[in-house]
Amino acid sequence: MAVELPKAAIERIFRQGIGERRLSQEAKDVIYEFVPKMARYAADSSKAILDASGKKTLMEEHLKALTQVLMVDGAEEYDGELFGRATVRRILKEAGVERASADAVDLYNKLICRITEELGERAAEYADEDDRKTVQREDVERAITCIMPRADEFL
Amino acid sequence: MAVELPKAAIERIFRQGIGERRLSQEAKDVIYEFVPKMARYAADSSKAILDASGKKTLMEEHLKALTQVLMVDGAEEYDGELFGRATVRRILKEAGVERASADAVDLYNKLICRITEELGERAAEYADEDDRKTVQREDVERAITCIMPRADEFL
Numbered sequence: 036m037a038v039e040l041p042k043a044a045i046e047r048i049f050r051q052g053i054g055e056r057r058l059s060q061e062a063k064d065v066i067y068e069f070v071p072k073m074a075r076y077a078a079d080s081s082k083a084i085l086d087a088s089g090k091k092t093l094m095e096e097h098l099k100a101l102t103q104v105l106m107v108d109g110a111e112e113y114d115g116e117l118f119g120r121a122t123v124r125r126i127l128k129e130a131g132v133e134r135a136s137a138d139a140v141d142l143y144n145k146l147i148c149r150i151t152e153e154l155g156e157r158a159a160e161y162a163d164e165d166d167r168k169t170v171q172r173e174d175v176e177r178a179i180t181c182i183m184p185r186a187d188e189f190l
Numbered sequence: 191m192a193v194e195l196p197k198a199a200i201e202r203i204f205r206q207g208i209g210e211r212r213l214s215q216e217a218k219d220v221i222y223e224f225v226p227k228m229a230r231y232a233a234d235s236s237k238a239i240l241d242a243s244g245k246k247t248l249m250e251e252h253l254k255a256l257t258q259v260l261m262v263d264g265a266e267e268y269d270g271e272l273f274g275r276a277t278v279r280r281i282l283k284e285a286g287v288e289r290a291s292a293d294a295v296d297l298y299n300k301l302i303c304r305i306t307e308e309l310g311e312r313a314a315e316y317a318d319e320d321d322r323k324t325v326q327r328e329d330v331e332r333a334i335t336c337i338m339p340r341a342d343e344f345l
Contacts, residue, residue, distance in 0.1 A: 080259040087255035088243035100242035104235040104259055106340040184339040185261040 052155020061172040078130035093135035098142040193226040207310020216327040233285035248290035253297040
């Protein structure tokens with residue numbers, strides 16, 4: 036099932052990571068496609084960790100475990116823009132998570148937003164290394180490859 | 191803490207993935223360093239999923255969840271060479287897993303062996319694409335980057 040996340044929000048959250056740098060249209064297109072896929076992957080993964088716990092309600096600790104497995108830094112402390120709570124609840128539901136605590140939904144939201152922001156930070160570093168003021172598609176793809184497992188599933 | 195895994199076994203398991211192709215010394219060196227790190231990462235991740243479940247004993251379902259999160263294909267059906275059971279129990283213990291069922295230890299073992307074998311399969315594909323009969327360091331690094339999250343932690 037396709038996950039719907041507003042492009043404008045995806046872009047704003049990603050831009051938190053790139054500061055004043057410019058962003059090419061091709062790079063934006065990669066992000067618009069990547070972030071919903073990554074959100075769905077994170078929801079499926081949350082469901083797998085929930086199932087392994089033998090419980091019925093997704094709790095904050097399941098998301099903490101996912102954060103650790105994915106080695107995401109700063110998810111719990113993330114204080115940037117978030118996606119709408121109803122939207123992320125729907126994504127979790129589509130992944131089979133019928134019940135989730137408010138804390139779990141919030142941490143899931145922070146996790147996917149932090150990955151999006153971090154993607155911007157990494158892509159910006161690659162653009163800087165290459166002495167460019169514009170973040171290009173290749174920078175974003177390289178960042179995705181570094182951050183995600185099974186990069187080819189996301190590109 | 192450093193994880194000890196016998197280089198000869200690492201190499202044999204990796205070679206299951208590359209068939210008759212040759213393997214450069216530099217490529218071997220990357221694998222000898224990567225596999226123990228990856229094994230430790232998989233043990234830490236198993237511990238995180240165990241903790242999220244609120245249980246004390248690592249069970250097969252915790253490893254199934256990790257397999258799903260890492261999108262590893264064929265871990266449960268893996269029937270190649272395995273590492274010694276006492277060795278992998280020790281790695282899990284070093285990661286804080288005090289108790290583990292025999293099934294969990296076996297699936298953990300299969301998981302890390304399958305990732306090693308798959309690394310060989312991918313590296314071999316990259317060598318083939320490049321019309322080389324020898325798997326080189328760059329092929330292995332590219333395979334690690336594609337398979338693992340946070341590739342820079344493993345290279």
